[in-house]
Amino acid sequence: MxxxxxxxxxxxxxxxxxxxxxxxxxxxxxxxxxxxxxxxxxxxxxxxxxxxxxxxxxxxxxxxxxxxxxxxxxxxxxxxxxxxxxxxxxxxxxxxxxxxxxxxxxxxxxxxxxxxxxxxxxxxxxxxxxxxxxxxxxxxxxxxxxxxxxxxxxxxxxTDDDLRQAIHLKNRERKAILDFYDIGSLKPTPLSGYEINTLIDNNTFLFDTEEKIAILEKRTAELLEDYEKNFKGKPSRPRILITGCPTGGVREKIIRRIEELGANIVGFENCSGPREQKDLVDENKDPLLALAEKYLRVNCSVMSPNPQRIEAMDEMIENYQVDGVIEVILQACHTFAIESSRIKKFVTEQKHLPYLCLETDYSQGDTGQIDTRISAFLEIL
Ligand code: BJ8
CATH class of the missing domain: 3.40.50.11890 (Rossmann fold)
Incomplete structure (x- = not known):
């Protein structure tokens, strides 16, 4: 459940x-x-x-x-x-x-x-x-x-003033998102990875940044209370970090199934996680320059070279006490597919953790095969 x-x-x-x-x-x-x-x-x-x-x-x-x-x-x-x-x-x-x-x-x-x-x-x-x-x-x-x-x-x-206000507002939203993601670092986590993946996407349909911040802050407070009352001191299920391509299109067949098959997704090292939010826009600089600096740091595989993604992954594996990494590659995504060998090497040889790569598309034709591969992976954790 x-x-x-x-x-x-x-x-x-x-x-x-x-x-x-x-x-x-x-x-x-x-x-x-x-x-x-x-x-x-x-x-x-x-x-x-x-x-x-x-x-x-x-x-x-x-x-x-x-x-x-x-x-x-x-x-x-x-x-x-x-x-x-x-x-x-x-x-x-x-x-x-x-x-x-x-x-x-x-x-x-x-x-x-x-x-x-x-x-x-x-x-x-x-x-x-x-x-x-x-x-x-x-x-x-x-x-x-x-x-x-x-x-x-x-x-x-x-005006510059409009831009400064927007930067301040978005930075506040980023902090609220990061606090929400941080709940996943609790062991055992009270936060489902399926909820992480859904809530952040659902919030994009609210169009009011203040409302998004309020929803995130409320849910983070509820989860902290839930942890104290119902989770603290209990055994943890295997803790999975998701990486690779965006997972909105495979939410049901991969994200939900990993948790239904017995693990917790504690964090996302992809665009469904803190990749964009993990650092703020500098509010003390010229606003356009500050935006350019901030967005150039987004560590997507389209950047070459892209060592910052390995650094982010290293930090997340430690902070979230990860037991295994599952990489999702959407078919024909060359940049993430090529980077995946580097990710596998880092996870298995430097972090000594199990790694699974699932290459898929949005069809339902491979759901049985994906379930089998996830189950086999969870057995070795
Ligand atoms: S910052 S991950 S949202 S580009 S579309 S690269 S899956 S072949 S989505 Fe993305 Fe921006 Fe990067 Fe994030 Fe591959 Fe498909 Fe291209 Fe894709």
């Missing part, structure tokens, strides 16, 4: 409720900017008095539609994101005045060219690494370019 709160909402329930909320916001005159990635500086969107909304890309349903244009042998997240847009089945995309993407992996950046034919899509030119000496300057100028595009498209002026 997963330890979920009484008022737990599934991702699809939260997504449905968000439609109505966003429709109301649009009718009141709010502008909406659709986003996809942890590299997007949402502070700039908030400073433009617009709502940043995470666009849908976690369902198998629109993939066949996307395959009319995109190759079949492409990451399911990219096909799903494009499929929702092209089939006009994502209200969040429909309500967006502008979409912001980044040149992360090859598949995404080329897909954005097609997306731009449906809705104006501004693509930030993300440097492919941090070591060139020009990376920060390039990314800093991309912050300025996004600021100009937002001002022009949404017909607003973005």
């Amino acid at each position: 997963l330890n979920l709160p009484e008022n737990f909402k599934s991702y699809s329930e939260a997504r449905q409720e968000g439609f109505i909320r966003l429709k109301g916001l649009k009718e009141s005159g709010k502008k909406v900017v659709g986003v996809f990635c942890s590299y997007t500086p949402t502070e700039l969107i908030l400073a433009a008095d617009a709502v940043p909304v995470g666009l849908c890309g976690a369902s198998e349903d629109p993939i066949s539609y996307a395959e009319k244009t995109l190759p079949k042998n492409l990451c399911p997240l990219i096909k799903s994101s494009y499929g929702f847009a092209a089939s006009d089945t994502c209200p969040y995309f429909y309500f967006s005045d502008l979409v912001v993407g980044e040149t992360t992996c090859d598949g995404k950046k080329k897909m954005f060219e097609w997306m731009n034919e449906i809705k104006p899509t501004h693509v930030m030119q993300l440097p492919p690494g941090r070591t060139s000496g020009t990376a920060l300057a390039t990314w800093h100028s991309e912050m300025q370019r996004l600021k100009d595009v937002l001002s022009r498209t949404l017909q607003v002026e973005i």
Whole structure:
């Protein structure tokens, strides 16, 4: 049994409720900017008095539609994101005045060219690494370019003061998210990894940062109380760290099943975990430079080289007292697939922990095989 709160909402329930909320916001005159990635500086969107909304890309349903244009042998997240847009089945995309993407992996950046034919899509030119000496300057100028595009498209002026306020608000949200994630470091943990994976995604459908912070703070306090009353001093189930690609599209067949089969997912070293939140934007610097510095530190495998991901993993394995690491690779994701050998080597040879790699897509065809592999892995912990 997963330890979920009484008022737990599934991702699809939260997504449905968000439609109505966003429709109301649009009718009141709010502008909406659709986003996809942890590299997007949402502070700039908030400073433009617009709502940043995470666009849908976690369902198998629109993939066949996307395959009319995109190759079949492409990451399911990219096909799903494009499929929702092209089939006009994502209200969040429909309500967006502008979409912001980044040149992360090859598949995404080329897909954005097609997306731009449906809705104006501004693509930030993300440097492919941090070591060139020009990376920060390039990314800093991309912050300025996004600021100009937002001002022009949404017909607003973005002042430094607006930006500073948005940075402060987002930093407060990051701290609330980090405190929530931190509950997973308790042993035994009262927090289900399925809840971690769902709540953070569900919160993207609230559109009000203060409300998101309040929900996170309340749930963190409840979990601390639950730990003191019902968990402290009890034996722990095997503790799993998830790494690799985003897991929103495989939440039911992998994340939920790991916990139903007897382990606890205590943390996520991926974009469903603290990868973006783990350090704050410096509030004492020029705001655009501070944003450029912060977002360049996001340790995704699209960066080359990317030793910061190993450092983050090392820290999480220690802080979360991890017993085993499961890496999720979405089919045709070359950057995470290539980095996975390095992750395996680090986990098994330097941390002396078991490692399992699950390569999958959004279909249900491999659920039995995945269950078998997870069960066999949990037996050795
Ligand atoms: S910061 S993880 S959200 S790019 S789309 S790289 S799975 S082949 S999603 Fe991502 Fe931003 Fe990085 Fe996070 Fe692979 Fe698919 Fe590309 Fe993907």
